[in-house]
Amino acid sequence: MEPETVPQRDVLMEVRNITLRFGGVTAIEDISFDILEGEVRAIIGPNGAGKSSMLNVINGFYHPQEGEIWFRGEKRKAMKPHEIARHGIARTFQNIALFRGMTTLDNIMTGRLTKMHRNMFWQAIWRGPAEREEVEHREVVERIIDFLEIQHIRKTPVGRLPYGLQKRVELGRALAAEPKLLLLDEPMAGMNIEEKEDMCRFILDVNDEFGATIALIEHDMGVVMDISDRVVVLDYGRKIGDGTPDVVRNDQTVIDAYLGVAHE
Amino acid sequence: MLYRETGDFKVSYRDDQQTFPIIQDRWLFWGMLAVAFLVIPFIIDDYWEKSIVLPFLVFSLAAIGLNILTGYCGLLSLGTGGFMAVGAYASYKLMTAFPELNIVIVILLSGGVTAAVGMFFGLPSLRIKGFYLAVATLAAQFFLVWLFNKVPWFYNYSATGQITAPERSIFGFAVTGPEATPAATYLFCLAFVTVLALVAKNLIRGRIGRSWMSIRDMDIAAEIIGVPPMRTKLSAFAVSSFYIGIAGALYFTVWFGAAEPTEAFGINQSFLVLFMVIIGGLGSMLGSFLGAAFMVLLPIVLKNIMVGGFDVLPVLAKHVEITLVGSLIIFFLIVEPHGLARLWSIAKEKMRLWPFPH
Ligand SMILES: Nc1ncnc2c1ncn2[C@@H]1O[C@H](COP(=O)(O)OP(=O)(O)OP(=O)(O)O)[C@@H](O)[C@H]1O
Numbered sequence: 001m002e003p004e005t006v007p008q009r010d011v012l013m014e015v016r017n018i019t020l021r022f023g024g025v026t027a028i029e030d031i032s033f034d035i036l037e038g039e040v041r042a043i044i045g046p047n048g049a050g051k052s053s054m055l056n057v058i059n060g061f062y063h064p065q066e067g068e069i070w071f072r073g074e075k076r077k078a079m080k081p082h083e084i085a086r087h088g089i090a091r092t093f094q095n096i097a098l099f100r101g102m103t104t105l106d107n108i109m110t111g112r113l114t115k116m117h118r119n120m121f122w123q124a125i126w127r128g129p130a131e132r133e134e135v136e137h138r139e140v141v142e143r144i145i146d147f148l149e150i151q152h153i154r155k156t157p158v159g160r161l162p163y164g165l166q167k168r169v170e171l172g173r174a175l176a177a178e179p180k181l182l183l184l185d186e187p188m189a190g191m192n193i194e195e196k197e198d199m200c201r202f203i204l205d206v207n208d209e210f211g212a213t214i215a216l217i218e219h220d221m222g223v224v225m226d227i228s229d230r231v232v233v234l235d236y237g238r239k240i241g242d243g244t245p246d247v248v249r250n251d252q253t254v255i256d257a258y259l260g261v262a263h264e
Numbered sequence: 265m266l267y268r269e270t271g272d273f274k275v276s277y278r279d280d281q282q283t284f285p286i287i288q289d290r291w292l293f294w295g296m297l298a299v300a301f302l303v304i305p306f307i308i309d310d311y312w313e314k315s316i317v318l319p320f321l322v323f324s325l326a327a328i329g330l331n332i333l334t335g336y337c338g339l340l341s342l343g344t345g346g347f348m349a350v351g352a353y354a355s356y357k358l359m360t361a362f363p364e365l366n367i368v369i370v371i372l373l374s375g376g377v378t379a380a381v382g383m384f385f386g387l388p389s390l391r392i393k394g395f396y397l398a399v400a401t402l403a404a405q406f407f408l409v410w411l412f413n414k415v416p417w418f419y420n421y422s423a424t425g426q427i428t429a430p431e432r433s434i435f436g437f438a439v440t441g442p443e444a445t446p447a448a449t450y451l452f453c454l455a456f457v458t459v460l461a462l463v464a465k466n467l468i469r470g471r472i473g474r475s476w477m478s479i480r481d482m483d484i485a486a487e488i489i490g491v492p493p494m495r496t497k498l499s500a501f502a503v504s505s506f507y508i509g510i511a512g513a514l515y516f517t518v519w520f521g522a523a524e525p526t527e528a529f530g531i532n533q534s535f536l537v538l539f540m541v542i543i544g545g546l547g548s549m550l551g552s553f554l555g556a557a558f559m560v561l562l563p564i565v566l567k568n569i570m571v572g573g574f575d576v577l578p579v580l581a582k583h584v585e586i587t588l589v590g591s592l593i594i595f596f597l598i599v600e601p602h603g604l605a606r607l608w609s610i611a612k613e614k615m616r617l618w619p620f621p622h
């Protein structure tokens with residue numbers, strides 16, 4: 001086997017010995033892996049393997065019974081999800097979780113909430129500081145809208161958009177927070193080839209241009225092999241493989257558990 | 265195609281974020297404001313004041329308040345009557361304890377007191393939502409009315425248990441008490457409504473409004489993108505109660521001049537305001553006004569037509585009114601949750617394209 005050719009990078013996040021149980025069900029069992037600064041890290045595995053649960057642990061929505069999470073060189077204390085968001089972790093959801101009654105623009109603007117600070121007094125007056133702040137952030141959001149090519153649906157309530165566009169808006173909302181670490185839960189599920197290609201391009205560009213480190217869950221192996229730097233493989237809540245796409249693809253345990261069987 | 269955005273290009277984000285982005289709406293707004301401030305004061309009489317205009321203004325404020333909580337933040341409340349009572353009793357205590365205090369300050373402070381009480385009763389919303397929260401606010405409603413009935417301190421130990429507003433004036437014009445003229449009370453309430461409606465609009469279009477709506481639409485996602493649920497829900501309760509408290513204070517001081525908790529601030533009042541919000545449009549500022557106007561005018565119009573025009577018994581007219589309101593609630597809840605405001609915007613949409621069908 002050829003030696004790993006991953007360039008030398010700093011560790012952004014390290015999950016250590018995480019175990020997560022729901023009553024009798026062990027969703028995640030003693031899993032450890034790291035995410036390097038600037039990489040695209042894929043998490044794969046069959047249905048029910050614990051992938052979404054892992055993301056939920058990382059953004060503080062689930063609290064694991066055991067294990068620790070190290071982020072930017074520090075052990076993370078127990079935090080609420082909204083505090084973790086403020087520390088630079090954003091995500092999208094497997095089942096789209098947009099604010100359906102709001103427009104595309106408002107959804108993405110909401111993603112910048114953690115960066116807006118004018119208090120209620122200034123908001124009530126509006127003219128002056130609050131309005132200036134709004135315009136400032138609107139400019140950033142418009143750049144994201146341009147980048148994702150969704151100018152035409154700016155003022156459309158997202159509930160009326162087709163699935164593929166909703167996924168894109170959700171990515172936009174996550175991007176708006178300018179996260180250090182971006183978690184994407186099946187960003188391409190249910191898309192056709194063209195939409196998938198667009199989404200791949202957006203993800204790679206986000207990684208390049210916005211400098212975000214990305215951890216993504218994806219079932220389409222072709223996509224995973226194309227865009228990820230390293231892959232973690234989960235099965236029944238355990239880690240059964242970890243390495244570059246090539247290494248993982250040729251790993252016998254992984255093949256037996258996952259790649260060998262027809263998926264979906 | 266007189267009503268349109270075409271040709272009215274927005275050249276900056278600031279323009280795009282205006283209160284009324286469409287120029288015709290802006291004219292309409294300024295026109296109405298001019299009539300409201302410059303014409304109506306000269307023609308208003310006692311009947312119009314007490315039966316139509318003050319009810320409309322006071323209930324508009326209450327409806328804006330409830331709409332912030334229920335329409336924008338998605339938290340259902342049946343405590344509106346109780347919170348109005350808090351505003352009323354706060355203003356009464358303030359007026360009697362500090363006779364020198366300017367009435368504007370009294371009203372604003374009453375709103376502040378109600379905001380604090382509202383936040384307290386909003387605490388359960390951190391744990392429960394929907395039906396259970398509605399029941400919790402219902403408990404607040406009954407508790408508050410009971411409190412103002414039972415504790416004599418609130419009504420200054422008066423023999424009747426009623427509270428009566430002493431006379432207060434601004435710029436030499438009485439706005440409370442028997443001497444107040446219709447024009448003075450009207451302008452006083454109108455000034456509050458105008459300023460507070462603009463403030464509400466400002467809050468809604470910015471960061472705070474978006475955080476409320478994000479909690480309404482998908483609270484889990486909101487939290488994960490950094491919206492603190494506790495702060496956000498409590499701020500909705502605070503702002504909402506502030507508005508409702510001011511509505512209650514104006515209701516007591518300016519409109520009726522006297523009040524008795526069970527009659528004035530009972531559960532019926534909570535439902536009345538809730539119906540205004542539903543019929544007018546959940547999550548719409550315009551809807552709050554339309555709903556208030558509708559619910560204030562409906563009984564008057566029906567009575568005039570049925571009793572005045574067709575000699576129907578007043579009791580029957582009342583039944584017809586209740587039935588009609590009930591059917592409308594069902595209609596709007598099922599068919600058009602965004603209420604009259606949405607119907608209005610559909611009409612505008614049509615006008616924008618007119619005379620072309622598409
Ligand atoms: N909130 C919960 N309560 C109880 N069990 C849960 C909960 N969330 C996840 N689980 C269980 O944990 C296990 C892992 O689920 P998870 O959603 O993480 O899988 P996944 O790898 O994302 O699968 P998929 O590919 O279907 O999305 C499953 O057995 C699931 O039933």
Ligand SMILES: [Mg+2]
Nearest residue numbers: 051052053094
């Ligand atoms: Mg999943």
